[in-house]
Amino acid sequence: MINKKNGIPEMQMSIFDLDFIQPKEVKQEIKPIIKVQDNKFTGIINLYRPSAARIVKQVCGALLVEMEDKTLYFNSSGIKELELKKDMGLMTADEILVVNEDRQLNELQLEKLNKMKVSQYIKRKGDANIIIQKSNTTIVINPKGG
Secondary structure, eight states: OBOTTTSOBTTOOOGGGGGGOOOOOOOOOOOOOOOHHHHHHHHHHHHHTTTOSEEEEOTTSOEEEEOSSOEEEEOTTSOEEEEEOSSOOOOTTOEEEEESSOOOOOHHHHHHHHHHTOSOOBOOTTOOOEEEEETTEEEEEOTTOO
16 A cells, blocks of 8 residues: 555655664674683693693693503593503694604605605694695504505
């Protein structure tokens, strides 16, 4: 039905009616970005730094503390959940925080490297993997040759 007063169909507005609408004020609290898990891990890192073979922050947010005979697993909240085997495999996105014992390459890895005829590779201190970057791909050779 059309309104006789202004010629606009009912339930619709003209541009001239817009000045009556007050915009809603949205208050949004801006919080600084703080890595909470880093703060939770600081005490753990400081405690195990002298005695750990290596300390690794995994891409999933967990912390691995590798000791003489086992690896301690702390979840992203800093709570110890598990004890794992020593020499846990790492992913390329894992961050190695502390290294007191480096990992050496084995014969199987060196053979694979020679077969691939690679001129450059990445070997991180504390990591037993070889990382090779070719154009758009990343190849990882672990200690088992895979």
